[in-house]
Structures are given as structure tokens and as C-alpha cells.
Amino acid sequence: MADLTIRNLKKSFEDIDIIKGIDLDIKDHEFVVFVGPSGCGKSTLLRLIAGLEEVSSGTIHLDDRDITDVAPAKRDLAMVFQTYALYPHMTVRKNMSFALELAGADKAEINRKVDEAAQILELGHLLDRKPKALSGGQRQRVAIGRSIVRHPKIFLFDEPLSNLDAALRVQMRLELARLHHELKATMIYVTHDQVEAMTLADKVVVLNGGHIEQVGSPLELYHHPVNAFVAGFIGTPKMAFLKGKVEKADRAGVTVKLDCGPEYQLPLDGSRLKAGESVTFGMRPEHIEVTAADASPFKVTLDVTEHLGADTFCYVKAQNGETLTVRAGGDYAGRFGEQVGLTPDLAHCHLFDEKGRAVPKPGAPAKAA
Amino acid sequence: MSISTVQDGVSAVSAPGPTTVKADRQLHNRVGLLTVSPSVLALLVWMIVPLAMTIYFSLIRYNLLYPGDNEFVGLENYYFFLTDEGFVHGALNTLWLVGATLLISVVAGVLIAVLVDTPFWGRGIVRVMLISPFFIMPTVSALVWKNLLLHPVSGVFAAVWNFFGATPVDWFAEYPLQAIILIVSWQWVPFAVLLLMTAMQSLDQEQKEAARLDGAGPIAIFWHITLPHLTRPIAVVVMIETIFLLSIFAEIFTTTGGGPGYETTNLAYLIYSQALLQFDVGMASAGGLVAVVIANIAAFILIRMIGKNLTEKA
Numbered sequence A: 001m002a003d004l005t006i007r008n009l010k011k012s013f014e015d016i017d018i019i020k021g022i023d024l025d026i027k028d029h030e031f032v033v034f035v036g037p038s039g040c041g042k043s044t045l046l047r048l049i050a051g052l053e054e055v056s057s058g059t060i061h062l063d064d065r066d067i068t069d070v071a072p073a074k075r076d077l078a079m080v081f082q083t084y085a086l087y088p089h090m091t092v093r094k095n096m097s098f099a100l101e102l103a104g105a106d107k108a109e110i111n112r113k114v115d116e117a118a119q120i121l122e123l124g125h126l127l128d129r130k131p132k133a134l135s136g137g138q139r140q141r142v143a144i145g146r147s148i149v150r151h152p153k154i155f156l157f158d159e160p161l162s163n164l165d166a167a168l169r170v171q172m173r174l175e176l177a178r179l180h181h182e183l184k185a186t187m188i189y190v191t192h193d194q195v196e197a198m199t200l201a202d203k204v205v206v207l208n209g210g211h212i213e214q215v216g217s218p219l220e221l222y223h224h225p226v227n228a229f230v231a232g233f234i235g236t237p238k239m240a241f242l243k244g245k246v247e248k249a250d251r252a253g254v255t256v257k258l259d260c261g262p263e264y265q266l267p268l269d270g271s272r273l274k275a276g277e278s279v280t281f282g283m284r285p286e287h288i289e290v291t292a293a294d295a296s297p298f299k300v301t302l303d304v305t306e307h308l309g310a311d312t313f314c315y316v317k318a319q320n321g322e323t324l325t326v327r328a329g330g331d332y333a334g335r336f337g338e339q340v341g342l343t344p345d346l347a348h349c350h351l352f353d354e355k356g357r358a359v360p361k362p363g364a365p366a367k368a369a
Numbered sequence B: 001m002s003i004s005t006v007q008d009g010v011s012a013v014s015a016p017g018p019t020t021v022k023a024d025r026q027l028h029n030r031v032g033l034l035t036v037s038p039s040v041l042a043l044l045v046w047m048i049v050p051l052a053m054t055i056y057f058s059l060i061r062y063n064l065l066y067p068g069d070n071e072f073v074g075l076e077n078y079y080f081f082l083t084d085e086g087f088v089h090g091a092l093n094t095l096w097l098v099g100a101t102l103l104i105s106v107v108a109g110v111l112i113a114v115l116v117d118t119p120f121w122g123r124g125i126v127r128v129m130l131i132s133p134f135f136i137m138p139t140v141s142a143l144v145w146k147n148l149l150l151h152p153v154s155g156v157f158a159a160v161w162n163f164f165g166a167t168p169v170d171w172f173a174e175y176p177l178q179a180i181i182l183i184v185s186w187q188w189v190p191f192a193v194l195l196l197m198t199a200m201q202s203l204d205q206e207q208k209e210a211a212r213l214d215g216a217g218p219i220a221i222f223w224h225i226t227l228p229h230l231t232r233p234i235a236v237v238v239m240i241e242t243i244f245l246l247s248i249f250a251e252i253f254t255t256t257g258g259g260p261g262y263e264t265t266n267l268a269y270l271i272y273s274q275a276l277l278q279f280d281v282g283m284a285s286a287g288g289l290v291a292v293v294i295a296n297i298a299a300f301i302l303i304r305m306i307g308k309n310l311t312e313k314a
């Protein structure tokens, strides 16, 4: 069992509040990813869980045990650091067995556990090398191996892939997913890269400025972001945001008039909105269709187009100067400066009120953060 | 290189025949030789002349009390220097002085460097004070120790001893070599602290945190993380201090004058006393060359022992 329960956790450094009250439940076997912009407190939250920082207030429970004030080594957690933090003067084998030796395990058991971890991570032939003789990806694996031998209840990762090149990052990402499956482990993973979050997580925790914006599965966050921050953070390229005003709103639908021209009827529950209120209309690049200029009331000017092969990303400018990104087919051949029309898929569009909160879809009440 | 080759080629075309090319190249070589020769020559003179003179003096009878009697005596000076009762004392005292000071400065240096690595109020001031003894001239610090600290009547130590009702110790009479070691350590511990303190700052904090998560307490972290991290700077401290400690002189000269007896005479002081107290330049030169050989042996052993540690890439 490995259920982590965090209640009203706060942390301040020299009177500056960094973590501003976190409530979070992590279930056994879950792969949880903390994601958020740089400096939002992801690492601090992870280090609080690991015990490397003292909490200012709040509690952390692992199963039924209060570990808020327990020493890091006694928490049954293992952490993989961003810089790997391997012991440079020890061989790979010694790096991996260090914790067990300190704990006074017997030789045979240590060797068995190290060999087992080395086999899982395909490190067998590297056991007698020193860290400096390893590549980045291999060091990463040793750092993971060092955690595995301890059989912790929860694995903690702090941006473990950020020092690897792009190709290796994809490969290690797959290996981590496989490892999670093989070990049936509970993992908490910190990243600022929303692609890593989306691909690895069972549950994504979006952090911003020291508090949680939203918790949910990757698709939940993608389809039902509770606010403009989450909507803008999840998904690449970013969701386009256009300013507008509510024309008419009721339980069955909302009519918005965008500042850049078009008026749309959205299938949203507008009972909280009033006519005349300013709102933000959000749509993802993949939910917009590019048409001929006269086929749509939403006319824009093509700026740069990026051909990626399968897709083409068009950066376009609306008549009032607002810019947005649109995804077109791979063989789309728009020219710079050309006038085109846009047709959003209204079923997949989002609307955010003045405070940035999402207007809920009828029948699917979104949880407020 | 490539330019000169091209030029060779051009001159070969314009003036055919292998002799011209050869002459051209010779000219190039001569110009090069001519330009570097002054500095090489200066260095050579700088080094060779004193060495040659020392070797020459060491092979003749040369006592300032008996001028003119400078006949060639072969290795006699060496024989007398090495069999002089002062030599064994000098060698052993040098060994003691270097060994004990090294041990003290490495152990104390590591402990102090680790202690001042943890943040506390006034750390900057403490650090500066810790390394300041290193910047005091050896003669001055020796005098301060002799007259203000260790003096059996007016010294600070004597006052402390008196305060507790004990009889003050006459350090330079009863524990002369230990007193010298104390003074020299006081000067050289700061050097070790300086180097090791800087090295501590490059210790990766995440390594320590990883060790904490692995269950290592402060002592285990010291043994398994900090100390291995410091092996390289410790090697540097040992190398540099050995070279300087082999030739300690001012501290002995100002305090004990090598005595009582030969108890604080090291090789450097022995050579001095041969040359200028007994006026035997020939024997002092022989002693100097013996000291050079010993220093080279020490350097060789050190480099074999710890030099590998330094050249190995991190």
C-alpha cells in the first residue's frame, strides 16, 4: 500500500510563501505528475514530501502514518534528482548498494537486489564503472536503479529527463512508463514539460504560484480545463484566446460576440453569466478549420506557416490584431498574407468568465479548483 | 609551419636546386634559434651557474677560516656531512617536522573547512580570521609565539597555567620540537583551510541530499561523500606544504637556534650552521646538494603517490 495524503500543506522561505496550502490525495500505484511553469513550487512540494525541506504547516500522511516530521530516510520514499546526484567516486554497483549497506543488509541480499535492479534497467555490464564513464541516459538509469533497490513505497522524480537530449528523452519516457507498469509502483514526477505530463501521468496536478489549479487525468485536463491557466498550459500548440462579450446567456447556451468580428452560439451552461459581461473565448488549434475567406464570418490574415509533414501550423492574425494558431492538414498550401476564413468546432470550444473560470458544459459540471 | 613550407616551395621554384632549399631552411632554423636563445641562455645561466658552483664548492676544501687552502678533496665533504652526528638529527627532525605538520594541517584543515561550511552568523569574518595567520611573516609569527605566547614567565600560556595553579612549562627547553611544530602548524593550517574551504563550496548539495535519503547521517555523509570529494584538494595541500615545510628555517632561527643540542635542527638549519657558524662552505655545499636530492626524492614519491589523483579527470 502507498496512499499519500497531503492536507493544507504550506511552506515559506524567509517570510515568502512558496507553497500556499496544498490538499492532495495520491493513490496506490498511481503515476502522478506535478506540472507547472518554472518557479511555481513543484520542486519544493516534492522536497517537502521527501523530507528534504521542513514544512511550515500542514500534514503529510503515508498510509496511516504521519510522516510530516519523519527523517527523509525513514519515510520509505526514494528520489531521483535532476542532476542525478550519483556519488562520483563510487562504482555503479556501490552507488546502488549504498543505502542497503547503510541499513546493514547482508551481502547476499544486497547483491541480489542490485543485480535485480541492474537487470530491470539493463545496467548489468556497467556495474563496475564509475559515473563519469557513463552517458547521460546511463547515469539516469543508475539514479533510478539506486531508488529501485530500496523498494520504496513511492518514487519521487524531479525533472529527471531535462538534462537529456530530445531523442533520449522520448526513449527514457517510454522506459519510465514501462518501469511504472513493471514495478507496479507509486510514482510522483515533477516536470515543467506538459508533453511529459500528458504522456506519463495517470493523474496530472497542475500547479501555479504555489497552489493547485486542477487535478485530473490528462484527457480531463485537455477536455475540461477549469480555468484559462490550465487551458493555456495543457496542449501544444497553445490554445488560442480571443476576447469577447456575452450577448445572451442561459442554461442551454451562450451567445458571444468576439471583438474580432464573429458571433458564436456555444452549447455551454451560461446560467452564471450575464449579458454584456467580458469573456475569453478559447479554442485549440486542432479544433479550427481553415476555409476560404468568404466561407466564414471569421476572417483572418495568414502569417507564418510551419510544415511539420503530418500537420501544418498556421499563425494567423485576426482583424483586431489578436493572433492565434491553427492546425491544418499536412499538404495545406497557404501563402503569407493571404486572407482565409476560420470555422471553429463549437462543441470543443471553451469560454472563460472575467475571473478566468471555465463556463461549464451542460450535464458535465466541472469541479472548481 | 604551413607558411614556411609554402615559402620553401616558392623559393625552390624560383631558384631551382636542392641546396637552395636546404639553405633556406637552415636560415629559418637559425632565426628561430637566435630569437629564443637569449631567454634560454638566461635561464641556463640562472640555474646552472649556482648549481655548478655549489657542486664545485662541495668537491673542494673551502673553509672561510683557512683562506687559500682550496684543494680538491673528492667526496670527502659528503662523507663528513653524512656521517656528522647533526645529519641524522637533522634528517629525523625534518621528517618529524614535515610529517607532524602535514598531519595536523590536513586533519585540522578538513575539520575546520567542514565546520565553517555550515552557515552561521558572522561566517565571513570567521573565515577571514581563520586564514589570516598564513599572511604573517614566519619571523614575526615565531617571535610572537616565542615572546607573547610560549614565554615561561610573561607568555599567555604561562598565565593560563598559573591561573590553574600549575607550574608554567618552558616550551622551548622542555618540548622544543613540539613547540616548533605548533608554530609551523599555526601558519600552515590556514593554508589547508583556505584550499579545503573553497573545495567544500563545489560539493554538490544534491549528492548530500541523496545520501540523506539513502539513510546516511552526518558522520556517514562526512566519510562517504565529503571526504572522497576532498581527496584531491588534500593531495594538493600535502604536495605544496611538503615542499615548503622541507625548508623551514626562520621559525627555528628566531626561536631555538636549532637547540637545545640538535633537538630542533632540521636539514636547512644544519646547512646554515655548517656554512655560517662553522664557516665550512665546502661541507655546507655538500649538505645543500644532499638536501636537493632528498627534496627530489620526496617530490618523486609524492607525485607517484598522489599525482595520479590530480591528473585523473573528474
Ligand SMILES: Nc1ncnc2c1ncn2[C@@H]1O[C@H](COP(=O)(O)OP(=O)(O)O)[C@@H](O)[C@H]1O
Pocket: A013, A018, A036, A037, A038, A039, A040, A041, A042, A043, A044, A045
Ligand atoms: N531554499 C530556498 N530558499 C529560498 N527560496 C527558495 C528555496 N527553494 C526554492 N525557493 C523559491 O521557491 C520558488 C519555487 O521554487 P521551486 O520549487 O524550485 O520551483 P520549480 O517549480 O521550478 O521547481 C522559487 O521562487 C524559488 O526561488
Ligand SMILES: [Mg+2]
Pocket: A042, A043, A044, A159
Ligand atoms: Mg524545479
